[in-house]
Amino acid sequence: xxxxxxxxxxxxxxxxxxxxxxxxxxxxxxxxxxxxxxxxxxxxxxxxxxxxxxxxxxxxxxxxxxxxxxxxxxxxxxxxxxxxxxxxxxxxxxxxxxxxxxxxxxxxxxxxxxxxxxxxxxxxxxxxxxxxxxxxxxxxxxxxxxxxxxxxxxxxxxxxxxxxxxxxxxxxxxxxxxxxxxxxxxxxxxxxxxxxxxxxxxxxxxxxxxxxxxxxxxxxxxxxxxxxxxxxxxxxxxxxxxxxxxxxxxxxxxxxxxxxxxxxxxxxxxxxxxxxxxxxxxxxxxxxxxxxxxxxxxxxxxxxxxxxxxxxxxxxxxxxxxxxxxxxxxxxxxxxxxxxxxxxxxxxxxxxxxxxxxxxxxxxxxxxxxxxxxxxxxxxxxxxxxxxxxxxxxxxxxxxxxxxxxxxxxxxxxxxxxxxxxxxxxxxxxxxxxxxxxxxxxxxxxxxxxxxxxxxxxxxxxxxxxxxxxxxxxxxxxxxxxxxxxxxxxxxxxxxxxxxxxxxxxxxxxxxxxxxxxxxxxxxxxxxxxxxxxxxxxxxxxxxxxxxxxxxxxxxxxxxxxxxxxxxxxxxxxx
Amino acid sequence: xxxxxxxxxxxxxxxxxxxxxxxxxxxxxxxxxxxxxxxxxxxxxxxxxxxxxxxxxxxxxxxxxxxxxxxxxxxxxxxxxxxxxxxxxxxxxxxxxxxxxxxxxxxxxxxxxxxxxxxxxxxxxxxxx
Numbered sequence: 001x002x003x004x005x006x007x008x009x010x011x012x013x014x015x016x017x018x019x020x021x022x023x024x025x026x027x028x029x030x031x032x033x034x035x036x037x038x039x040x041x042x043x044x045x046x047x048x049x050x051x052x053x054x055x056x057x058x059x060x061x062x063x064x065x066x067x068x069x070x071x072x073x074x075x076x077x078x079x080x081x082x083x084x085x086x087x088x089x090x091x092x093x094x095x096x097x098x099x100x101x102x103x104x105x106x107x108x109x110x111x112x113x114x115x116x117x118x119x120x121x122x123x124x125x126x127x128x129x130x131x132x133x134x135x136x137x138x139x140x141x142x143x144x145x146x147x148x149x150x151x152x153x154x155x156x157x158x159x160x161x162x163x164x165x166x167x168x169x170x171x172x173x174x175x176x177x178x179x180x181x182x183x184x185x186x187x188x189x190x191x192x193x194x195x196x197x198x199x200x201x202x203x204x205x206x207x208x209x210x211x212x213x214x215x216x217x218x219x220x221x222x223x224x225x226x227x228x229x230x231x232x233x234x235x236x237x238x239x240x241x242x243x244x245x246x247x248x249x250x251x252x253x254x255x256x257x258x259x260x261x262x263x264x265x266x267x268x269x270x271x272x273x274x275x276x277x278x279x280x281x282x283x284x285x286x287x288x289x290x291x292x293x294x295x296x297x298x299x300x301x302x303x304x305x306x307x308x309x310x311x312x313x314x315x316x317x318x319x320x321x322x323x324x325x326x327x328x329x330x331x332x333x334x335x336x337x338x339x340x341x342x343x344x345x346x347x348x349x350x351x352x353x354x355x356x357x358x359x360x361x362x363x364x365x366x367x368x369x370x371x372x373x374x375x376x377x378x379x380x381x382x383x384x385x386x387x388x389x390x391x392x393x394x395x396x397x398x399x400x401x402x403x404x405x406x407x408x409x410x411x412x413x414x415x416x417x418x419x420x421x422x423x424x425x426x427x428x429x430x431x432x433x434x435x436x437x438x439x440x441x442x443x444x445x446x447x448x449x450x451x452x453x454x455x456x457x458x459x460x461x462x463x464x465x466x467x468x469x470x471x472x473x474x475x476x477x478x479x480x481x482x483x484x485x486x487x488x489x490x491x492x493x494x495x496x497x498x499x500x501x502x503x504x505x506x507x508x509x510x511x512x513x514x515x516x517x518x519x520x521x522x523x524x525x526x527x528x529x530x531x532x533x534x535x536x537x538x539x540x541x542x543x544x545x546x547x548x549x550x551x552x553x554x555x556x557x558x559x560x561x562x563x564x565x566x567x568x569x570x571x572x573x574x575x
Numbered sequence: 576x577x578x579x580x581x582x583x584x585x586x587x588x589x590x591x592x593x594x595x596x597x598x599x600x601x602x603x604x605x606x607x608x609x610x611x612x613x614x615x616x617x618x619x620x621x622x623x624x625x626x627x628x629x630x631x632x633x634x635x636x637x638x639x640x641x642x643x644x645x646x647x648x649x650x651x652x653x654x655x656x657x658x659x660x661x662x663x664x665x666x667x668x669x670x671x672x673x674x675x676x677x678x679x680x681x682x683x684x685x686x687x688x689x690x691x692x693x694x695x696x697x698x699x700x701x702x703x704x
Binding site: 115257262 | 587601606666669671
């Protein structure tokens with residue numbers, strides 16, 4: 001029981017960031033006014049907080065006992081004020097919820113990271129959220145029951161709201177860590193059962209497991225994927241009437257090591273949240289700042305969040321078909337390259353591609369988890385990279401289709417199934433396609449068909465050469481596609497930038513598109529940035545200039561950013 | 576880094592099969608942030624017995640000795656040493672940032688810096704010294 005007057009907060013905790021609405025943090029009588037006042041991007045994300053509705057094993061509460069659990073009332077409020085809601089059902093421990101979202105009667109086995117530390121996250125209200133393992137069979141059984149109950153509730157109350165499964169991750173040192181990953185004894189017990197089952201079915205090579213640690217890691221990954229897909233299936237099947245797919249979120253400040261710095265009163269909060277934010281976007285996640293208190297969200301970070309996590313960006317992740325038509329006139333992040341990491345996410349690092357793109361085309365590339373192609377869309381504008389290793393027959397077929405539709409493709413033949421290599425050769429021969437071959441660091445072959453190009457290479461050869469040579473290799477090969485972009489030179493630490501573009505409007509007919517670069521200084525020092533002038537680009541204007549001096553010079557634009565300074569520069573691009 | 580701060584060291588025991596167990600430092604920080612990595616690397620050199628980038632020790636005594644040297648070099652008052660197992664147990668009692676900050680003090684083993692504790696003065700020292 002709280003005996004003191006609650007501390008007044010200078011911010012609204014029910015809207016902790018972007019378009020998230022934590023409805024349980026306020027009285028239901030205020031839902032309508034809160035929703036009507038909300039100015040952020042649409043739709044509004046409303047997490048389904050399992051622990052809120054299911055405090056004890058036999059009680060499921062949807063407004064029967066406590067009004068704050070009444071999702072129907074929440075839905076009606078949103079309808080009344082004309083706001084679109086989307087429910088998010090966590091499919092992994094959710095760092096922004098107490099107990100990671102689990103009911104307290106199931107919060108028994110702590111989630112443990114690879115260093116043996118219990119995963120704990122500080123939320124934006126200064127509370128510690130301890131996360132618990134999803135590998136406990138009791139958790140899964142109860143989750144399935146909860147999914148059935150919520151599906152019944154939505155159907156009985158005619159709540160025609162989309163439900164997305166939410167996968168939560170954090171980003172630590174540029175690597176994604178899913179909160180589903182677990183190293184606890186609960187995980188290990190389950191893994192032992194899995195191995196016993198494999199052995200029983202005669203599918204386990206015991207000698208290999210005993211002698212090869214990488215085989216154990218592979219099996220652990222496979223076990224983890226299977227359990228994760230059980231949760232996904234349970235939610236998808238139960239909620240099929242409302243189910244709209246899955247969304248992948250990455251939470252700023254949610255890495256397990258962040259707890260030490262975020263709980264300290266004197267630790268200087270790093271500017272790296274902006275770097276993490278851009279990294280999350282590159283890794284194809286929806287970034288979320290709901291864990292960060294307003295004190296940490298400095299001006300540059302807030303601006304960048306507003307510019308990146310915009311409505312078009314959110315809708316593009318939701319794969320809403322209206323996206324293209326409705327938002328094509330707005331600024332969207334520029335994506336020149338897509339990297340499909342079907343088998344080994346580290347592979348593009350080994351062959352130096354990521355390092356090259358980071359240097360030459362910072363934040364204009366995306367890692368893609370799977371190849372989802374809508375063959376009605378335009379293909380010519382992106383360069384796609386595929387790893388042959390792990391490519392299956394249907395994916396190979398999609399790569400060929402992309403090529404035939406005019407796409408630009410890099411295909412790494414190392415580790416590619418020999419049948420597929422033969423199929424590619426046959427395809428080239430049967431269609432009498434033009435093929436040029438050279439030997440440059442690795443055997444390189446360029447196959448063309450109209451606008452479509454496939455460049456094949458072997459990363460096996462590339463991996464063994466020094467980084468300088470790898471960078472030169474990529475510079476030479478990528479230059480073939482003649483990607484028009486402006487070079488930016490910035491002081492090393494603390495200055496971040498990213499590119500957006502939109503088609504030109506009726507007043508900008510001399511240009512094909514408008515490209516906008518937004519620059520942010522997150523340090524407490526004065527910083528500089530230079531944008532070299534280039535053919536096909538004309539500097540148009542500065543936008544939203546704060547604590548910044550912009551100077552035009554004969555060789556380009558010079559920008560001086562004071563601490564916390566930010567600016568956007570618009571360039572017209574013409575062919 | 577300010578003087579007279581408290582340092583926190585978090586470690587775990589690694590079971591390295593036949594070679595026995597090793598002690599690995601997971602995190603070493605003060606209330607102002609991580610301890611300078613250059614300083615840590617310099618002070619770790621006498622204890623180094625491997626080529627990995629991790630901070631590994633053969634015994635807990637060596638870890639304690641290293642922690643004390645860092646403490647002395649940074650003119651810190653004390654260092655609280657906590658294992659990952661005790662950290663996970665201690666977390667049970669933490670609900671917010673304030674209680675988390677107390678975790679190392681409450682559950683860790685303390686090594687005081689003798690140089691700093693000697694310097695500690697109170698009102699009586701002024702009269703008697």
